[in-house]
Amino acid sequence: MTLTKKERVLRVLQGKTVDKLPVETWINSKLARDKYKRAFQVTEEEFLLKLNKHIIYIEPQYVGFIKAKDNIADLYDEWGCGWQFPLEGNKEESAIDTIHPLEGGNIKEYIFPEIDNYKFNNIQLELKKNGDNLFVPANQAGGTLFSRVRYLRGYENALIDMLQDRRGFEYLLDKITDYQIEKAHRFIELGVHGLLTGDDVAQQTGLLFDPKLWRELIKPRQKKINMLYKEKGLPIIHHCCGNCMEIIEDLIEIGVDCLNPVQSESMSIEELSKKFGGRITFHGGISVQKVLPFGSPGDVFREVSKCIEILGKHGRYIIGVTHEIESNVPPENIEAYFNAIEKYNT
Numbered sequence: 001m002t003l004t005k006k007e008r009v010l011r012v013l014q015g016k017t018v019d020k021l022p023v024e025t026w027i028n029s030k031l032a033r034d035k036y037k038r039a040f041q042v043t044e045e046e047f048l049l050k051l052n053k054h055i056i057y058i059e060p061q062y063v064g065f066i067k068a069k070d071n072i073a074d075l076y077d078e079w080g081c082g083w084q085f086p087l088e089g090n091k092e093e094s095a096i097d098t099i100h101p102l103e104g105g106n107i108k109e110y111i112f113p114e115i116d117n118y119k120f121n122n123i124q125l126e127l128k129k130n131g132d133n134l135f136v137p138a139n140q141a142g143g144t145l146f147s148r149v150r151y152l153r154g155y156e157n158a159l160i161d162m163l164q165d166r167r168g169f170e171y172l173l174d175k176i177t178d179y180q181i182e183k184a185h186r187f188i189e190l191g192v193h194g195l196l197t198g199d200d201v202a203q204q205t206g207l208l209f210d211p212k213l214w215r216e217l218i219k220p221r222q223k224k225i226n227m228l229y230k231e232k233g234l235p236i237i238h239h240c241c242g243n244c245m246e247i248i249e250d251l252i253e254i255g256v257d258c259l260n261p262v263q264s265e266s267m268s269i270e271e272l273s274k275k276f277g278g279r280i281t282f283h284g285g286i287s288v289q290k291v292l293p294f295g296s297p298g299d300v301f302r303e304v305s306k307c308i309e310i311l312g313k314h315g316r317y318i319i320g321v322t323h324e325i326e327s328n329v330p331p332e333n334i335e336a337y338f339n340a341i342e343k344y345n346t
Contacts, residue, residue, distance in 0.1 A: 005054040006193065009135035013194070013235040013257045013281050015316050020345050021308065022054040022135075023319045024283065025337075029093050031327035032334075039331035050338045054318070057139035057196050058126050060186070064117030073099045078113045081151040093326050100154040107168050110152075112175055115182045123190050131193070138187035140180055141198035141239045144225070145218050148176050162213055170217065177221040184228045195229045196260075197222070198239025201247075204266045211246045219247075223254040230255045237283070241323065243267050252280050262311060263322040265289045269310050278314035285311050286321045286337070293328045297336035304340035319345060 001019045003011065008022040027033055037047055062078045069075055073082025075095075082099025102110055127136055143151050149172050150158040161169040184195070199218065201208055226236050235257040243266040244251075248259065261284030262272065269285050285307040286292070291299050304319075311317045319341055325334060 004133050006131075006133055006135045009054050009318070010193070010235070012316055012318060013237075015278065015281075015314075017315060021312055021317055021319050023052045023341060023345070024055045025051055025053075025320050026324040027051065027334075028324055029326050031093070032325055032329060035327055036331045036334045040335060052341075053134065055135045055137065056126060056130055057141075058123050058136055058192070059139040059142070060118040060120045060183075061122055062113070062117060063119050064113065078117070079148070079152060093324075097151050100152055100157070102152040102172075103154045103157060107171060112179055115179070115186065118183075118186075120186055120190060123187070123192070127191055131191070135193050137194035137196050137235075137237065138184070138192040139196050140183060140187075140225070141196045144180060144197045144199050145173060145176055145221055146199045146201050149173060159209060162209060162217065173217060173221055177224060180225050181228065184225055188228060188232055188234070192234070194235040194237065194257075195226070196237045196239060197225060198260070200239075200241045202240055202242030202244040202266075204242055206243050207246055211250075214247055215250060219250055219254060226255040245271070248272075248276055248280065252276070257281055258283055258316075258318065260284060260318075261320060261322050264307070265322060269307065273310050273313055277311075278316060281316040281318060282311040283318040284320045284322050286319075288321045288323050288325055288329070292321065292325060292333050292337065293330075295333065297332055300333050300336040301340045301343070304337060305344050308344050 003019050005022065008018050008020070011018050012022055033047060037044070042050070064078060066078055067076040067080065074085045075083045076099070080101035081097060083095045084098045085094050086096065087094035130136060146158070149161075149169065152172065153161060158169070187195075201214060201218065207214065229236055236255055237258040237260050238251055238256040239260045241261070242263060245267050251259065258281035262269065262282045264285045264287055272282065286303050291303045295303070308317065308319065
């Protein structure tokens, strides 16, 4: 059985057998990519072959007004949120959200982005170009719910609002949910293969707030978005950094097919496999906090082998790292990562 990359991803998300496990590695850092290419004297095309991408996440182009960068933010988005890049020339590794347009309140006066200000032409082009071979899901993970409230209000305000201004918090959540639902309809009409959604509601040791609050405030709204895709038979990948062990059962309940990324530095992969293996697909697990930046090539080989063995035990595993490979990873360890996948993914 020889499968296309798209077929491989879909079958793994469905819990079906595959010829080999799909691979999806995030190396968005230009510094990291250039460092590797120089060290091993490879072209961009050769690097992409090594990367062996199985998934292309797509999003529309916003053509409405976006504020130009200024002395307080290096980048603004369509929501009016601003980011700074402390590491000059390396925004992929250093973005910090610093401008929160609703930090001072005035929530009811805020004008939300309109879906008609997005152009979806690039979605059609990407599906036409790569839709037969690669898995091409909609990317609605740029702060699906909680994270977007946090970007708008600021971290501290968002957490306080959950307890002290629940009405205002839910008003924002409902508006953001309506936006995501309208966007989802457009994506589905165009024929995307699934959904990437996500909220960073966890840290290294657990959730940012009581799971009861997540179940009351976030879960029902996330379910609304998910069900639009599930009703069309489309799979869902959910992104959450950190230790989200307490809500994985809930994520499965609301239709999530894949957890991205599995951060082995904060969650035991043995426990994940034991509790949830076979019921959800795992993506990630190969450490970018410890092994890849600070280990030896031999350590990298062992890490890749371990993750394939444990997270891939039930067949539902997408090989990848715990977040992104950044420029602090030695090129020889990136090469070891590629070679280990080739050796053990059989």
